[in-house]
Amino acid sequence: MDAPEAGKPPVLSAEIFVIPLEANRFLVYAPLRRAAFVGNAGVVNLLADLREGRTEGVKEGADSGDEALEFLRRLEIVDAGPETPPHETFADEPEPTSVTLFLTTACNLRCTYCYAAAGEGEARHMPPELARRGVDFVVGNAVRRGEDHFEVNFHGGGEPARNWPTLTETLAYARRQAEAHGLNLTAYIATNAVFSKMQLDWVVANLDGASVSCDGLPEVHDANRVTPGGKGSSASVLHTLRRFDAENFSYGIRMTVTAAAIPRLADSVEFLCANFHPGQIQAEPAYQIGRGAVAPSAETEAFVSAFREAQARARGHGQELTFSAARAGTLTRHFCAATQDLFAITPSGSVSSCYEVFDESSPRAPIFLYGAHDGEGGWRFDQEKIAFLRSQSVDRRAWCAGCFARWSCGGDCYHKALAVHGGGEFAGTERCDIIRALTKDQILTRIAEAGGVFWHEAPTDAVAVIEGCDCVSCGE
Ligand code: SF4
Ligand code: SF4
Incomplete structure (x- = not known):
């Protein structure tokens, strides 16, 4: 991460999700940065200001000694440049091993x-x-x-x-x-x-x-x-x-x-x-x-x-x-x-x-x-079918765009989505509530295991392919 330029307003550099916990506490989650922490309404408001470009009060950035901004920079949530979503590496023809x-x-x-x-x-x-x-x-x-x-x-x-x-x-x-x-x-x-x-x-x-x-x-x-x-x-x-x-x-x-x-x-x-x-x-x-x-x-x-x-x-x-x-x-x-x-x-x-x-x-x-x-x-x-199946990725599904679990859930079981919604627009399933509840638990556990203040894993290459399958339906 580059050092912030003196006098330049801080820039939000992460896709952020804010998940209310209890009593003025919020889980702030930046999935693509593999970062999360529990904050109060003040830091949530700061993030909202940054998202909306309201930087008058915070524009001095690092020079102001603002601890919250420094903390957000450390987690690559501010001033860290563009994020890299998970990439896809499909060959034209399937070449499975x-x-x-x-x-x-x-x-x-x-x-x-x-x-x-x-x-x-x-x-x-x-x-x-x-x-x-x-x-x-x-x-x-x-x-x-x-x-x-x-x-x-x-x-x-x-x-x-x-x-x-x-x-x-x-x-x-x-x-x-x-x-x-x-x-x-x-x-x-x-x-x-x-x-x-x-x-x-x-x-x-x-x-x-x-x-x-x-x-x-x-x-x-x-x-x-x-x-x-x-x-x-x-x-x-x-x-x-x-x-x-x-x-x-x-x-x-x-x-x-x-x-x-x-x-x-x-x-x-x-x-x-x-x-x-x-x-x-x-x-x-x-x-x-x-x-x-x-x-x-x-x-x-x-x-x-x-x-x-x-x-x-x-x-x-x-x-x-x-x-x-x-x-x-x-x-x-x-x-x-x-x-x-x-x-x-x-x-x-x-x-x-x-x-x-x-x-x-x-x-x-x-x-x-x-x-x-x-x-x-x-x-x-059948190349047309392959292209269609490959296109069923979470980033192309409007319903999932606002879901904090999307980059780890990956849109859940496509067969299940078809069973619930037919060929129509995906509009969530009962499993979504389970996914979000248990994903939230995992994030809080990671924060706790990392010392209780924040979780931030070193950036790695984004994973494109889930190896193997924890299929939802293979209860033979
Ligand atoms: S939990 Fe549901 S809404 Fe969220 S990404 Fe998964 S399928 Fe989409
Ligand atoms: S392989 Fe299993 S998890 Fe994947 S779409 Fe089919 S039923 Fe769902």
Whole structure:
């Protein structure tokens, strides 16, 4: 930051949001500066004056010895020059080095809130040759781009382990390709973790990590995550988690919280933290879609209160509880990879950019399916659809312009926005209140952890792409 010129009026140099707290206290947040502090009405008025160019009373700047201005300069809120919003780095044609394979729509469970309504209708399975084409594509891209790594993710629609032949053959093939091309391979699975002994042995021995759907306390989990015969699945899932811990296998837990389970969220998180060692625990209100379409909404103030209590309990165990769209400090125009060229393949060979759109029968398939295999070993993409998906960034959404969470939220789940507003103008969702409440908590926590006066992280390159996806709906 340059020193202010003597006699020059101070200039506001940050996008500022003022969030009222209690009793004449305000949270002042400059997301693009990664800066925040708690101030009084005086500093808020000063910022308003600067924003409106009313600088008569403050124009002497540094020479006046004005402490408030000096403080604002230190946080790059004043006289720091233009800000840099997160940039985008899309190639013309998608060149992914990560492939997600929706291996099957079949499932061994019938969870009451399943977004995919898995197990209903005729099951579709991905053949191994189609999965190999996906692997070939990302391997070719990694080689062409000079990268040393590619990634294979096994995912639903249903439970990926229900298409065991394709799962195991594809991994073996990917390993051979990695070796042949001198590349590193990482392979993950999103799973309900109800495995046979043979499957569990294989997962631990062969994969790099797993995202496990588990709702916490056995009675909470078993209320919704049941077999086709209606039997709870927690005994199997907890057995898997114990094995993962015993083997130091890397995994995260993804909790789906129904309205009925909100009062038990803190106890469920406590149970998981006290008994297991996941790398991450994420809690999301149940998405009202699929079998959960008619369930009462869990996107409520009660969820926020329960999340706060659960977060406090998790921290007591040295663990952080996460919610996908609250991520203060992250700078992005996008919530997830759905608008950033996610390369996911349906069992029939379409290319999807959304974990929610795992086959051609999805109501939103026309939006999220943007390519297909070309019948000759390659893939063709619809450039118009790609351009449309990429354009769904938070900076182009009028409703989000005044929201302090926008540069970290990235506009939240686009699939959810479509489910709520159809193709119409976005006008917020119930999740927005959760996002803002929990993002505000994170900012206040950062201030507290930084000594209690302000938070300001050294400027870094703005992040354009969210790696991986904490999808809101992947509670398989
Ligand atoms: S977060 Fe939403 S838009 Fe992104 S992949 Fe998941 S369902 Fe699709
Ligand atoms: S209005 Fe909602 S979707 Fe938009 S940035 Fe804010 S919290 Fe995210």
